[in-house]
Amino acid sequence: MAWPATTRYGLPVAPGNLGLVQDFLNTITEGTIAPPDLLATLNDAQEWADQVIEQWISVDDLGWAKTLPRLTENDRKALVAFRDQLFEGLFGHSHSETAGGPARKNPTYHPVMTVSAGGIELWPGGEGWKYFETALLLICHQGQLEGVLRRMKSCKSDTCDVVFYDRSNNNSGVWHDVKLCGNRANVRAHRARSAVN
Template identity: 85%
Template sequence: MTEGTGRYMAWPATTRYGLSVAPGNLGLVQDFLNTITEGTIAPPDLLATLDSAQEWADQVTEQWISIDELGWAKTLPRLTENDRKALAAFRDRLFEGLFGHSHSETASRAGRNNLTYRPVLTVSTEGIGLRPDGEGWKYFETALLLICHQGQIEGVLRRMKSCKSDTCDVVFYDRSNNNSAVWHDVKVCGNRANVRAYRERAASH
């Protein structure tokens, strides 16, 4: 996927940060995680209200259908308030599962358990495969996990990272040759960390 194209612009949450998006379906996972409100720039949490969540869902599912490489994308029902709350809770658990820490300060200890979903095993002339299962937005959640699983197999999931800054959890896709990037924006978060470290060193002398 190329930056600056219409497809790049269609990922609404990630585009807010001017970031390069993860390839293929992994861009959906990145966008879902980037619906958070980030501590420095502080854009709104896109799952905070039913209206904003529905607007995000409409855009992101349309984009997913347009780029889907696995045949998993489909139109999903309109969100209910219960759906919105469930997606926000799932986002927090997925965030912690992928990056080892929770974005939400109100995350419950129960949310730190392993995520368990049941995909469907399929058999065809191409071999045995997995497909998402579940009704409504549970299907979407299962699909996100399977996309992560596919990214893990392909070796690209490790390039999707949460910014190292203490005040920023923006999820970026590391395209550096040695997969060494730690900041979603070196000029913002990286520079801020360097300034803080310099002041701490100066204060200790």
């Protein structure tokens, strides 16, 4: 089993549970290769969800992964809106052209804290897909604390938002695919310089 959205771009995946966040964000339609948006229809979203939950269960080291109920159309729409919010929160821009409009809400998520002999533990709260969304946020929070979330990046290309995990030593990667998006940007820059001369 593999992360279905990320592997379709031929990318290595982020480590552990962070792979779930990367895969969720990579359900988008990227501008040039244009694979389908995996959350575009209820059937597509359910197919992605079934695969991603199975993969998440296989790599989860936090004990958070669990089988979730079938998606409804309202769940699908909520996941698309949440994906846009997560793009904005992590990368400072939204993937969707309609995100950030006046009708948009910023929901509150409620993790659960427990005290045990091992100390204080944080768990995703909520039911169904609210649980899934809360888990994604907690995984991002843990990634912030561990200093690895900064390696999760959205491709710098104007026509591409594919999310990649930067494994370079100095965390300097900017393209999800240097040959594809990097070369395109270099050609545009060369043409712009040539037009000026």
